[in-house]
Amino acid sequence: MTTTDPLLAVAGLTVRFRLPDAVVHAVTDLHLDIRPGELVAVVGESGCGKSVLAHALLGLLPRNATVTGRALLRTDSAGSRTDSARLRGGDGAAQSAPVDLLACPPRQLARQVRGRVVGLVPQSPATSLTPVRTGRRLLEETLRAHGHTRADAPAAADRLAVDVGLDPADLDRYPHELSGGMAQRLATALALAPDPPLLLADEPTTGLDRPLVDHTLDLLRRRCDAGAAVLLITHDLAAAQRVADTVAVMYASRIVEHAPTEALFEAPGHPYSAALLDALPQRAFRPVPGHPPMLTDLPAGCAFAARCDRATPTCRVQPAFTGTRSGQVACHHPLERAELCAEVPA
Structure with missing residues (x-):
């Protein structure tokens, strides 16, 4: 196994919350790999499912949640040899096999995973401190x-x-x-x-002024440079651009684009990614038009179609991920580099 193998491989993660009169589609068919030494940022508007992703990985969801999919954690890199053996339920002599965090019993997650091999910086620390x-x-x-x-x-x-x-x-x-x-x-x-070898940082810069934001981001970056892996969940695009190796853009419970940071900020492929970047003060400072759909009432096709000026009848079907020169994008009509260059003011 090489250092290029994922420390955590998430495949098909889907989370549903059952309410008395509705079902909340919080996360849908999410695929994401995180490697040792890598900082992956998940960005998107509030309410798109970013924090639910982190809590699902650690078994911290309420009882009305239904979770499916896989989240395979490599045990040969997950903490000490003792921790790895405990996670596998043996003495560690055999070749280690990945542990599925989504299938772990709550007791095992509480005693052997949380804190030891997967750390969490919570979004609301005031409610998590004794x-x-x-x-x-x-x-x-x-x-x-x-x-x-x-x-x-x-x-x-x-x-x-x-x-x-x-x-x-x-x-x-x-x-x-x-x-x-x-x-x-x-x-x-x-x-x-x-x-911990893997850190889930859920909005870790909340309430901090800009110098402390940069201080915290640089601290996370140094952890990755020392070999750890970090999943940074943030609505702060500037934060993602500063420290992330790759950025996953999330919209209405789905990841719609995943690309290397520099490539995504230079030439986003999904219209939603481009709209998020256009909302930055240093760019067009133009808000994303319209409003996100309710997670209890998502359309059958592309959830961004109602806000997108490129939408066609084809968008009534959910788009699959396709590879681009810079990453992956789930869009029937992805932006081309020539279009983006034409939109940039001289």
């Missing part, structure tokens, strides 16, 4: 649970605080005494403490 423990106690307990001694945990906690841009003195506060940005940085430190 309110009766100080940040220092939370961080030191996490460090001790993952190999640090009682003697060296305080110094390690201080170093982690500095790494995430938090004053070590602020660790002695309780969560309710922290600002939203400080709570976000503490949550990031807690996710990094076990040094």
Whole structure:
């Protein structure tokens, strides 16, 4: 097995939430590979299913969720040898086989996956921090649970605080005494403490000013450069452009384009990707027309067709992914490079 093999291979991930009078199509037929040393950004408008993706991988969805598909995690790169053996349910002597996170029992996910081999920076840290423990106690307990001694945990906690841009003195506060940005940085430190090979960062820059946003993004980039893998879920296109190796654009529960970052920002293939980029202040600063469809009432074909000036009757059929010179796009009428160049003002 080479370093080019995915650390995590997601195939056909589909999530449905059953309500009394409707079904929410939160994620549909999602395919995504993440390799060691790679930072993959998933971008899109709010409510498209980005956060549901992260929570599905860790078994953190409510009881009314139905999850199908596969999410195969390579155990030969997933943490220590002991962790890998536990994930496989054996002594580790045999050739390791990938573990399907979507098929893992809740007990196994809680004890052997979350934190140990897959870390999560939550979107709402204030609701995930234990309110009766100080940040220092939370961080030191996490460090001790993952190999640090009682003697060296305080110094390690201080170093982690500095790494995430938090004053070590602020660790002695309780969560309710922290600002939203400080709570976000503490949550990031807690996710990094076990040094997991895969990190799911769900809007990790929420509540941060621009210098701290860049600080956090650069921290994630350094983790990838050291061999870890990061799935960055963000609505901040500038953040994705700054640090991501590849970008997956999500719309109405589906990934509609996946391409190397530079190629996507230079020449997006899907009309929705182009519209998102046009909304940036440094570009046309033009909002995406219309509104996303309700996830309880998605059309049979392309969900973006109602907002797209390239739509034809063909778009009533769901488009399949096709390869382009730069990546993959699910569109019956993808943009050509010549069209994009013609749209760029001189």
